[in-house]
Amino acid sequence: MISHLAFYMLLILDILYLAYCIYLIKHPSPYVKKKLDEMERRFNEGDILGNKDFFRKKPWYITEKVEIIRYTRLKSMYSSHVGEIAEAYHEAANIPHEWLYEDEIPDFITTKAMLLWNMGDFSAAVKVMEEADLSNTAIGHMLLSFVAEYSGDFDTAYLEMKAAKNCITIQEVDPAYKVQIYHNYGRIELICGNRLEALSYMQMACTEVPKLQPVRMDLVHICFSQFIFNLALDADEKYKVDDYIKKYHDLIKNESIDNLIEFNNCKISYYRQLHDSEATYRGIKDGYDAVMSKIADPEQRALYQVSTFRMLMNGEFVHDWLDADIEKEYKGYENLSPGARLAISKEFMGILHLPDFYCVKNQSPYKQIYNRVTNYYKKGKAQKDIDECLSKLDAHEIVKRCRLLQNQLSVLKHVERECHISKSKEKYLNLHKTWMEAGFRIDATNTLMILADECMSSFNVVIQPAPWMPYFVHQDFLDMLSGGPAPQLMSNGFQLKYSKYIPDYFKVIPQKKDVLEEMLEILMPEVESWKSHPAKYEYSIHIAHYLMGLGRRDEAKKFYLIFKESKISIEQYALWMRQEVEILDAEFEVEV
Numbered sequence: 001m002i003s004h005l006a007f008y009m010l011l012i013l014d015i016l017y018l019a020y021c022i023y024l025i026k027h028p029s030p031y032v033k034k035k036l037d038e039m040e041r042r043f044n045e046g047d048i049l050g051n052k053d054f055f056r057k058k059p060w061y062i063t064e065k066v067e068i069i070r071y072t073r074l075k076s077m078y079s080s081h082v083g084e085i086a087e088a089y090h091e092a093a094n095i096p097h098e099w100l101y102e103d104e105i106p107d108f109i110t111t112k113a114m115l116l117w118n119m120g121d122f123s124a125a126v127k128v129m130e131e132a133d134l135s136n137t138a139i140g141h142m143l144l145s146f147v148a149e150y151s152g153d154f155d156t157a158y159l160e161m162k163a164a165k166n167c168i169t170i171q172e173v174d175p176a177y178k179v180q181i182y183h184n185y186g187r188i189e190l191i192c193g194n195r196l197e198a199l200s201y202m203q204m205a206c207t208e209v210p211k212l213q214p215v216r217m218d219l220v221h222i223c224f225s226q227f228i229f230n231l232a233l234d235a236d237e238k239y240k241v242d243d244y245i246k247k248y249h250d251l252i253k254n255e256s257i258d259n260l261i262e263f264n265n266c267k268i269s270y271y272r273q274l275h276d277s278e279a280t281y282r283g284i285k286d287g288y289d290a291v292m293s294k295i296a297d298p299e300q301r302a303l304y305q306v307s308t309f310r311m312l313m314n315g316e317f318v319h320d321w322l323d324a325d326i327e328k329e330y331k332g333y334e335n336l337s338p339g340a341r342l343a344i345s346k347e348f349m350g351i352l353h354l355p356d357f358y359c360v361k362n363q364s365p366y367k368q369i370y371n372r373v374t375n376y377y378k379k380g381k382a383q384k385d386i387d388e389c390l391s392k393l394d395a396h397e398i399v400k401r402c403r404l405l406q407n408q409l410s411v412l413k414h415v416e417r418e419c420h421i422s423k424s425k426e427k428y429l430n431l432h433k434t435w436m437e438a439g440f441r442i443d444a445t446n447t448l449m450i451l452a453d454e455c456m457s458s459f460n461v462v463i464q465p466a467p468w469m470p471y472f473v474h475q476d477f478l479d480m481l482s483g484g485p486a487p488q489l490m491s492n493g494f495q496l497k498y499s500k501y502i503p504d505y506f507k508v509i510p511q512k513k514d515v516l517e518e519m520l521e522i523l524m525p526e527v528e529s530w531k532s533h534p535a536k537y538e539y540s541i542h543i544a545h546y547l548m549g550l551g552r553r554d555e556a557k558k559f560y561l562i563f564k565e566s567k568i569s570i571e572q573y574a575l576w577m578r579q580e581v582e583i584l585d586a587e588f589e590v591e592v
Contacts, residue, residue, distance in 0.1 A: 186203075198230070421454055456546060570582075
């Protein structure tokens with residue numbers, strides 16, 4: 001028989017085990033908690049891209065419901081951060097509601113709604129919040145503000161974000177959401193033209209975000225970089241900007257890939273605003289060296305290489321040091337995922353197709369890359385990749401679907417050349433309709449802007465170089481040129497001067513003037529109505545450029561002045577857009 005002592009010992013052990021089981025209902029085991037804490041710490045400190053496979057397979061030791069819930073929440077956050085929004089959504093949606101405590105359910109519903117919004121399915125996102133009776137919460141109002149903003153209804157966007165802000169004083173709001181509301185309220189105030197109020201709330205977000213426990217580096221990057229950019233628009237605020245850059249840097253606990261990229265991009269944007277070319281170049285080069293030393297994944301390396309190439313070319317900076325790296329790795333680009341192949345090809349073609357850079361296009365390794373991209377487009381391989389990407393999309397992924405269709409149009413223009421508009425105009429109009437129906441007014445307008453731009457492209461303009469010469473499609477004439485002399489190194493040692501070897505033509509005749517005028521009738525009143533939305537200023541320059549091409553000088557000046565009032569440095573934009581601004585400056589600067 002069992003002794004009394006052994007009996008009591010077993011009873012005590014049973015009681016302890018029962019207590020432990022009760023504890024596990026709401027708490028992970030100490031070992032699993034330690035592992036999950038480590039995962040969350042690394043995520044919050046911005047150590048994401050360096051751990052691509054971190055959440056690919058659930059560890060064997062995560063077995064209890066409370067552990068699975070926390071792990072799934074972290075995995076969903078990770079998937080969202082790396083752009084796999086549909087995967088993040090389904091991870092969150094697959095947690096049974098009966099596993100959750102009553103106070104946990106609203107947070108998971110909100111997460112699902114925000115992920116649906118992120119994918120572009122606005123109606124599904126709003127429906128999820130309404131069905132859970134969460135529309136009148138702070139997060140509900142913020143979501144409705146986002147939906148209204150994207151649809152172009154800036155007055156409603158302002159009122160909804162103001163309601164979200166007001167909820168903070170009467171509802172219990174998660175501190176991370178509170179930071180997002182302050183930041184986005186400031187951003188909406190900026191769109192509405194209330195700069196001082198906007199900066200005040202964006203600054204408040206920067207003050208609150210370091211107080212989060214643990215600090216969320218994804219929110220730190222968003223709040224500080226956007227506040228610094230907008231503060232830098234006023235030259236008198238330079239001392240404040242420098243102070244906030246230091247505060248931003250001090251919050252970065254590790255030099256992960258994410259943190260290096262985000263902080264460096266913020267500095268580069270600031271240097272461009274200051275017109276400090278040397279600091280901009282140094283930021284690009286030093287940032288590249290630091291980031292590439294940490295990236296092992298071939299896809300991440302390729303994407304970062306090509307984005308660095310674009311920045312160097314747009315700044316007309318020396319790039320021989322990057323050429324050597326690209327020479328070593330460009331052959332491997334073909335082995336990447338379809339999405340990466342499409343992105344890389346678009347980046348390279350966007351630069352190498354510009355006449356200014358024909359001399360670069362004719363040199364190694366870019367001659368080989370240009371030929372590969374051209375074959376990739378013309379032999380239907382790009383279309384095959386687009387079709388494969390489209391076939392894998394979730395029904396909610398409206399943004400990705402529209403972006404792929406937009407990419408398809410950028411491929412077709414190189415395949416169809418001077419026939420592109422006649423063959424693909426309907427595709428542009430259908431994409432515009434799709435964006436509008438989904439509630440994306442700015443993106444819909446951008447689609448028409450791209451169509452207008454194609455009307456002025458080298459494929460759709462006929463030129464006569466001199467009175468005694470025949471007429472040419474402009475692109476055919478450019479294709480006959482050798483590429484011009486190599487650029488000269490400037491005295492500063494880091495910039496290149498490209499020769500203007502293309503002559504002023506005797507005659508320039510747009511072939512799609514009717515389509516351009518049709519688009520402008522839609523674009524002009526639309527863009528004017530956008531209060532102080534950031535896209536308004538960039539689009540205004542394009543519209544002014546088109547109007548000048550049509551001889552409508554007074555209307556062009558009106559849109560030129562809209563851009564000049566923004567105080568945004570032209571260094572923030574691509575080379576071809578800076579050239580548009582410089583032409584307009586020469587035309588109107590004396591009158592301004």
